[in-house]
Amino acid sequence: MFDLEIEVNGKQEQVSVEADTTLLYLLRDKLGLTGSKDGCRSGDCGACVVLLDGKTVNACMVLAPQANGASVMTVEGLAKDGELHPLQRCFSESWAFQCGFCTGGMLMSCYALLKSNSNPTRDEIRAAIAGNFCRCTGYQALVTAVEQAAAELRANNV
Ligand code: FES
Numbered sequence: 474m475f476d477l478e479i480e481v482n483g484k485q486e487q488v489s490v491e492a493d494t495t496l497l498y499l500l501r502d503k504l505g506l507t508g509s510k511d512g513c514r515s516g517d518c519g520a521c522v523v524l525l526d527g528k529t530v531n532a533c534m535v536l537a538p539q540a541n542g543a544s545v546m547t548v549e550g551l552a553k554d555g556e557l558h559p560l561q562r563c564f565s566e567s568w569a570f571q572c573g574f575c576t577g578g579m580l581m582s583c584y585a586l587l588k589s590n591s592n593p594t595r596d597e598i599r600a601a602i603a604g605n606f607c608r609c610t611g612y613q614a615l616v617t618a619v620e621q622a623a624a625e626l627r628a629n630n631v
Pocket residue numbers: 510511512513514515516517518519520521522531532533534
């Protein structure tokens with residue numbers, strides 16, 4: 474077993490895992506954070522995207538021991554004090570999802586984009602979610618939702 478310390482959504486966690494445990498398994502099954510979805514386990518679908526020390530990763534492709542001492546942000550970390558993050562609200566208002574399976578990963582890829590680019594073009598938004606597959610909504614509403622959230626965040630200087 475491997476004892477690791479990891480900060481998840483601002484909370485320090487101490488967990489023991491098998492050495493071959495993935496970060497996705499750790500988040501979902503050890504910590505109960507099921508917003509990151511288990512879609513393909515091969516780095517192809519993006520349903521498990523989280524931020525690891527501020528960078529997007531597919532959590533299914535990272536071994537939990539590799540995240541020892543790191544800081545992780547999952548989709549559960551987006552809302553603050555019961556208030557949805559503007560990205561979440563704009564996704565909802567723009568009908569940017571249907572089943573929601575891809576949404577956690579989508580939101581984290583878009584969140585990372587807006588952290589580095591507050592006014593992305595539609596093409597830049599498409600590039601940011603190139604590794605996130607949605608099988609039921611289509612992408613137009615999603616790109617519009619990100620544009621709207623970006624505008625709101627700029628207006629509020631966030
Ligand atoms: S479950 Fe990780 S990329 Fe699909």
